[in-house]
Amino acid sequence: MNAIDKSLASDINLGLLLETLAGARDLPLIFRYDGRPVRPGYHVTEVKAGQFSALDCGANPETWAEIFVQLWDIEEGDRMHMPAGKFAAIIRKVSEHVQLDGAARLTFEVSDGVQPMQLYCASAPAIRNGAVHVDLIPRAASCKPRDRWLVEQAQAAACCGPANAVTCCG
Structure with missing residues (x-):
């Protein structure tokens, strides 16, 4: 089974993206996915916001807000990558x-x-080589109860390691 390495993704929010773009308005904004950058003619075709309520596989209620930005990855004439300021204006x-x-x-x-x-x-967006780069990582399905358990196990291991045994495991 091939699993997606979630450590590569930071699940940024819109505020963080816009904050970074504010300081780089004139720089090209280049999204990268599936091992390649979007083509220079890409469009933002839709932005939508949703409030979700769900029940996960462990019967735990979940609620969250999510913003979807739809990118149409096309080549169009001699266009350049969209400036960060134009994306922010959209x-x-x-x-x-x-x-x-x-x-x-x-x-x-x-x-x-x-x-x-x-x-x-x-x-997280990174400014390098005269452009703002945002790597897009495939969003995989997951089991939220298992994900929470793994986080708890990692926190316990970090807390209860030999260096911290006296302060947090006693």
Whole structure:
């Protein structure tokens, strides 16, 4: 079974992305997914916000807010990658009509118009080589009770290691 390495993704929120873009308005914004950058002609075709309520596989109620940004990865003429400021302006325009929670989970939906749309979470934006780069990592299904248990186990191991045994395991 191939598992996606979740340590690569940071599940950033819209607020963090916009905060980074504010200081780099004129730089190209390049999303990278499936081992390659989006093409320079990409479009932001839709931004939507949702409030979700669910019951996970352990019968635990879950609620969260999520913002979806849909990217259409196409080549279009001699266009360059979208400037970070233009992306921020698109989000600002959407926020005039749709309530966007800056702390909401951010999900990208990406398609080239031929392949089915895929869901991605985003790494923290990084400015390098004169551009803002955002790596998109496939969003995998998971078992939330198991994920919580793994986090608890990791915290217990970190807390109860030999160096911390006296302070937190006693």
